[in-house]
Amino acid sequence: MALKEIQSHQDLLLGLEEKKKSYILLFKGGSEQSACALENIMKASENHKDVNVMYADVRQVRDIHAKYDVRTVPSMLVFDGKDFKNVIKGCQNVDYVNSIFENAVFRARSNEEEKPQKNVTVYSTPACTWCNALKSHLRKHRVVFTDIDISQDPSSAEELVRRSGQQGVPQTEIDGEIIVGFDKTRINKLLGVG
Secondary structure, eight states, X not given: OOOEEOOSHHHHHXXXXXXXXXXXXXXXXXXXXXXXXXXXXXXXHHTOTTSEEEEEETTTOOSSTXXXXXXXXXXXXXXXXXXXXXXXXXXXXXXXXHHHXXXXXXXXXXXXXXXXXXXXXXEEOTTOHHHHHHHHHHHHTTOOOEEEETTTOHHHHHHHHHHHXXXXXXXXXXXXXEXXXXXXXXXXXXXXXX
């Protein structure tokens, strides 16, 4: 699906696909940060025609951000089917947006294969070398994961510190268990990969 502009919350609901990740960028026309976010999402979506991406200017579309408690733009809303899952705030670089879309495509293919999959979330920052090594390791072993950039999501960062007692990244949550750092042996054991 190509990038699609939406005009209302109803358009958003109609655009969500039952078994697929969808991304909706809320931005404000005339804002430098919003222009950056829109440009990077457009560039990334060119390489991912099978990812469902929509966008709306909050100056014209006023019924979406309030429903999902979005108070700042640009913000990208993440949906899993019809279920609202996350908000990614700010202007993300093209590589980061590409990794989000690639993860969605990978997850969709894995779901089609119907293998049992553990719920894996990686908490990271873009500049963290160990974070990137961990994500590469997971991709190499075809482990589907959600990547949360805590530098862009302060509430997730606070929740992570509350749960693990640690501020450093990477941190990986596998079916509710937190692993601090890139502990390859422990991660491999929990995921059953070699």
